[in-house]
Structure formats: C-alpha cells, structure tokens
Amino acid sequence: MTSVIPNSRIVTYAKIQNLLRHIDRQRQAAAAAAEPGAPEPFDNAGLTCVSSDGPLTVLCEANSEVCYFHGGLIFLTSNEDFNRFANGPNPAEYGRPSPSRRDRKLSVMEVEFVLGIASVLDPLAYWVILGSDLVLFVDRYKKKLKKWTVEILSLLLTQRLLKKHAGDFYRKVSALLTEGAWSKLSEAVPTNDAFIARFAGHLLGTYGSMEAMEKALDARWHTSLNILHSLAFLVNMSPKDGLTADKLQGRADMLWGSFKKLGVHLTKNEVEAFFREIELQPHEIKKAIEILGKAFESKNPYQNSVIYPEADSR
Secondary structure, X not given: OOOOOOOOEEOOHXXXXXXXXXXXXXXXXXXXXXXXXXXXXOOOOOOEEEOOOOOEEEEEEEOOEXXXXXXXXXXXXXXXXXXXXXXXXXXXXXXXXXXXXOOOOOOHHHHHHHHHHHOOOOHHHHHHHHOOOHHHHHHHHHHHXXXXXXHHHHHHHHHHXXXXXXXXXXXXXXXXXXXXXXXXHHHHOOOOHHHHHHHHHHHHHHHOOHXXXXXXXXXXXXXXXXHHHHHHHHHXXXXXXXXXXXXXXXXXXXXXXXXXXXXXXXXXXXXXXXXXXXXXXXXXXXXXXXXXXXXXXXXXXXXXXXXXXXXXXX
C-alpha cells in the first residue's frame, strides 16, 4: 500500500523500535538539560487530516520526521513532505486538516500504546489489531488501557519489591515472574504511565488479542499472589512469638509444599535462608500484597478471608 503523502515509507517493527529508542534518548536529554517548553515528540499526536483515501493521524515527530497512521499502516515521512500535504493548495490532491476531527488529540499514553503494539508485529499483523481508523481503535480500548496500566504497574512493582528486598528468594522464583512476553523487558520499563502503556501495547501485540492478554495478566497475578501468600505467615509473626524447632519445621513444610505446587523445588537450606532474609523485610511483603490486592480487587480470593495489616509509609 502507498500513502497519499509522496516519499512516505511503511514502518517495520524494527524501525519502530529504533524510533522509540530515539524518542527515549531525546526525552532524557531534554530532562537533563531542563529545557522548559522543549518540543515533545507527541505534541501533535492526534492531528487528523482527510483525503480521498481516508483519515491520516499523526503519532509522533522525531529526528525531522513525522510518524503517522493511515489506512491501518504506520508510515514515516519528512517534516517537509508532511507540511506540504497538510497545508498544500490543492485539497483534492493532498487533503486538509479535518474541521470535525482536527481537535481530537490522542494522549501520550494512547500513542505509546499504539506504538507498543506495532513494535512487535509486522505491518500486516498490527493492521489486524488496529484496523483502518485509529481514533475508533483508541476509543474502543480506552477503558481497557486504564485498567491494564494499573494491573501491569502492580505486577512490576511487586516483582521489583521482591528483587530489591528478598534478592535470594527472588532469584529462585524469577522464572515464574519473568517468563514469556515479560522476560527481561519487564525489568527495564520505567514505572510511569506512558511507558507502562507502551508495555501494554507490547503485550497486546505479543498475545494477539484482548482475551489472551487478559488471561495472561490474570495468570501472572494469580502466580504472584500465590507466591506472596506462601510467605504471608512470616509477615504477621510477632518478634515475641519466637520459633521453636517444631514451629520452624512446620512453617518450612508449608513453604515447601506451597512452592512445590508452583513447580519450584526448595531445599532445606534454601528454606532456612529465605526465612532469615524475609524476616528482615516483612513490611515489603505486606506492601506487595496490598498493591496486588488493590489492582485486582474484584478477582482477589483472599480479600474477604485474610486481612493483612496496612503497610506504613516507610
């Protein structure tokens, strides 16, 4: 497919990955220089023009180029060619900004979501998901995107709390938390809305459908919560209680049995080491349980049966 703008080229997922890396470096440089009012790659996101071949929507601008969506595909063209298209004297040939849609702005989150999808799929594959009208696609997924960003953020924060405060334990269970589409990428995602939205798009593109993505998020939540509740008896232990040899053995057996069900084999020495490590950070386990419980509240099987003390603000 060709675009109505001359010299445009269809963007592959590899090119979008390079574009996103460039945008991230551009943002970092602007933040380091503390430049107020510096141009943002998504300042014109959502600007929509009409032509005889349908609407064209700007996604972002970077490196003297405009990235835009048209007819189900994503293109790159030079700023000069795009401005000639948008402001040219012959609307029949080049099109004009649409009076009815020119004020429609996609948020940074929405654009990052779209680019996240396209960053893992070939053009014809992301066309199946995005369709031919980007505004309609974004409107259809708006509520889901808000829900997914909350859920993904809670899973990432839980993963990082365990890694930071229970490192030995995290390394043992990390295969359960970083497999598949998450892999090492999940550990590199900054915890702000725009990057989380991009990661949500990455996951949707990888899983291929909304249903498959929600199923994968639910499975990850269930695994994470099972891991945390396997440790929960340590969280509520009082220092005054003390642990007799029998109590220690009983709790070791509970921990061993819980993780055996998850496919993780623990040795006696590992169980004792985890006890010592986690007893030093009970607050962090509480916090992780609260984060997951609130994000997936409607699905939390523990919310009415087990109550954990509120974590303080440390």
